[in-house]
Amino acid sequence: MFKVFYEDLEVGSKEAFGSYTATKEEIIDFAGKYDPQPFHLDEEMAKQSVFGSLCASGWHTCSMTMSMLVDYMKDKGFAGMGSPGVDNIRWKTPVFPGDILSVKSEIIEKRESQSRPNLGLVKSKYSVFNQKDELLMEMVTNVMVLKRGD
Amino acid sequence: MFKVFYEDLEVGSKEAFGSYTATKEEIIDFAGKYDPQPFHLDEEMAKQSVFGSLCASGWHTCSMTMSMLVDYMKDKGFAGMGSPGVDNIRWKTPVFPGDILSVKSEIIEKRESQSRPNLGLVKSKYSVFNQKDELLMEMVTNVMVLKRGD
Numbered sequence: 001m002f003k004v005f006y007e008d009l010e011v012g013s014k015e016a017f018g019s020y021t022a023t024k025e026e027i028i029d030f031a032g033k034y035d036p037q038p039f040h041l042d043e044e045m046a047k048q049s050v051f052g053s054l055c056a057s058g059w060h061t062c063s064m065t066m067s068m069l070v071d072y073m074k075d076k077g078f079a080g081m082g083s084p085g086v087d088n089i090r091w092k093t094p095v096f097p098g099d100i101l102s103v104k105s106e107i108i109e110k111r112e113s114q115s116r117p118n119l120g121l122v123k124s125k126y127s128v129f130n131q132k133d134e135l136l137m138e139m140v141t142n143v144m145v146l147k148r149g150d
Numbered sequence: 151m152f153k154v155f156y157e158d159l160e161v162g163s164k165e166a167f168g169s170y171t172a173t174k175e176e177i178i179d180f181a182g183k184y185d186p187q188p189f190h191l192d193e194e195m196a197k198q199s200v201f202g203s204l205c206a207s208g209w210h211t212c213s214m215t216m217s218m219l220v221d222y223m224k225d226k227g228f229a230g231m232g233s234p235g236v237d238n239i240r241w242k243t244p245v246f247p248g249d250i251l252s253v254k255s256e257i258i259e260k261r262e263s264q265s266r267p268n269l270g271l272v273k274s275k276y277s278v279f280n281q282k283d284e285l286l287m288e289m290v291t292n293v294m295v296l297k298r299g300d
Contacts, residue, residue, distance in 0.1 A: 034213035036220055039232065050231055050266065050294065058233060059216050063184035063209045070186055081200055082189065083208060085240035091233065116200065144200070 003077030005148035006110070006120035014106045018068030022056055024097035030060040055094035061101070061137050062089065065128050068103050079146035081119060087140040093130070100131040108140070112147075119144045153227030155298035156260070156270035164256045168218030172206055174247035180210040205244035211251070211287050212239065215278050218253050229296035231269060237290040243280070250281040258290070262297075269294045 031040035035057035038045035046054040056064075073080050095101065109123040122145050128137040181190035185207035188195035196204040206214075223230050245251065259273040272295050278287040 030213075034217045036217075036224075037230065037232070050269075057216070058235075059209070059213045063180075063213065066207070066209050067184045067186075074186075080187065082187070083241065085208075086236065086238070088235070088237060089239075090235035119200075 001077070002079035002146065005079050006112075006122065006145040007148050009107055009110060009120075009122055009145065011107050011110055014104065015072070016102065016104045017072040018065075018101065018103045020064045020068050020101040022060075022064060022095050022097065022099045022101060024054070027054065027056045027060065027095075027097055030063070031057045035059055051094045053094070053096055055096050058089070058091040058137070061091065061095050061128065062139070064095075064101055065103060065126060065137065065139070068101070069105075069126070072103075081144040081146055083141060083143050084121070085142060087123070087142065089137065089139045091137050092135045095130070095136055099136075101128055101136065103128055113144065116144070118147055118149065120147055121145075151227070152229035152296065155229050156262075156272065156295040157298050159257055159260060159272055159295065161257050161260055164254065165222070166252065166254045167222040168215075168251065168253045170214045170218050170251040172210075172214060172245050172247065172249045172251060174204070177204065177206045177210065177245075177247055180213070181207045185209055201244045203244070203246055205246050208239070208241040208287070211241065211245050211278065212289070214245075214251055215253060215276060215287065215289070218251070219255075219276070222253075231294040231296055233291060233293050234271070235292060237273070237292070239287065239289045241287050242285045245280070245286055249286075251278055251286065253278055263294065266294070268297055268299065270297055271295075 039049035040057045043054045104127045106125050113119040122143050126139045189199035190207045193204045254277045256275050263269040272293050276289045
């Protein structure tokens with residue numbers, strides 16, 4: 001089932017993947033449930049905000065990114081076992097309706113887990129861009145990866 | 151409309167708020183869209199994972215927390231203007247179906263914005279608990295807050 005394990009991952013390696021269109025309907029639906037601030041829901045209110053126009057919740061941007069990451073991991077057979085957390089998220093440019101998101105990633109660190117000998121911890125930086133190659137979000141996060149154990 | 155501005159917020163002040171029930175349906179619905187890893191979707195697969203049982207995506211936990219925070223901000227008339235980013239998220243304990251989430255917050259830092267003179271930046275630590283008072287998640291995040299300007 002899995003093809004890529006902890007031992008196969010190299011610090012410094014880079015990947016590009018994903019294509020996710022942030023529709024207006026999905027932006028408003030997500031914000032309505034989880035981040036009902038006016039600038040994520042209403043075009044007129046958003047014009048008066050720092051964002052200037054209706055835009056996605058930052059948490060929606062994270063979630064759309066996660067969707068692309070999981071698709072990528074499944075496609076590669078990556079033995080991801082969840083995450084203990086995120087080191088940093090910076091929302092740089094708003095995500096507007098119709099934007100198409102894509103991801104560039106770089107592995108910046110890896111180490112074996114002390115508490116779980118069958119797992120390693122891989123730290124990666126993810127940069128999310130729109131169709132105009134504008135940087136939307138940068139995030140450094142950690143994934144627990146199964147060891148092949150040979 | 152707004153009642154609480156940047157000048158009104160004190161470093162060290164603490165609040166407790168929110169009550170959000172993480173239903174199984176919502177856990178699976180969110181994960182299906184944004185984090186379709188087996189342990190967030192399927193009870194049998196989850197038993198074999200580090201989590202031991204079907205649990206929410208960490209991004210869903212963040213989103214449920216944001217929902218509680220926005221409700222709280224609206225209730226208090228808090229002049230929140232969005233966020234430039236998050237400093238740290240640690241997912242400590244899984245969120246299982248039926249868990250009831252609540253939040254404790256503490257303002258840990260505040261400073262005026264250099265680039266936007268009508269805003270200040272407020273850094274807070276959020277701790278999210280379940281109904282058994284187990285710590286589910288800790289997060290340090292930043293909110294831009296409008297100044298009253300008097």
